[in-house]
Amino acid sequence: DVKVTQSSRYLVKRTGEKVFLECVQDMDHENMFWYRQDPGLGLRLIYFSYDVKMKEKGDIPEGYSVSREKKERFSLILESASTNQTSMYLCASTTYAANTEAFFGQGTRLTVV
């Protein structure tokens, strides 16, 4: 079974903490994505990466950074967590080929207090 695995299902962090969300895929996919999901807003793209060490900003990159040192792993970093970053975070991966589906992790629900 193909898999995208996020390191935590639930996280509670304090304001100002540095937070790492990890995502690993076992499908040898080139593209990886981080989204956040909020009620009424759907999924919004934070960052994506199309190759190792490559990254591109999505629609809402402010307050976030990413790291992709290995093809299978894509990390989302909140440099200084704030309460407005409380959300569900979803990681996804796809191949370069057109028309292919994205595979999603199970999500990490982050609460910043």
Added chain:
Amino acid sequence: GNSVTQMEGPVTLSEEAFLTINCTYTATGYPSLFWYVQYPGEGLQLLLKATKADDKGSNKGFEATYRKETTSFHLEKGSVQVSDSAVYFCALSDNSGAGSYQLTFGKGTKLSVIP
């Protein structure tokens, strides 16, 4: 830029009712279209897709037809079950090559099916 608009929810139906969730899109080029489903407490999973005009995607009794003339990809099911209760997302993939096949999502429609 690309965008996807889907009907606002929540939608509540009785078991065995007919379901339609409307989805329209704006895109340059020739996108692929997808419906994803998110069951409670889980990530998204692909429900069905269509890659060119007039294609029909189908899975688990759900269907959607890629209509280029109306830029639509409405999701339908003839008889819903309680187990279909979930959030449904319409999405498109930009195949122009400029966006590395990013997915653009609608805001999601929550469906509740009552016995």
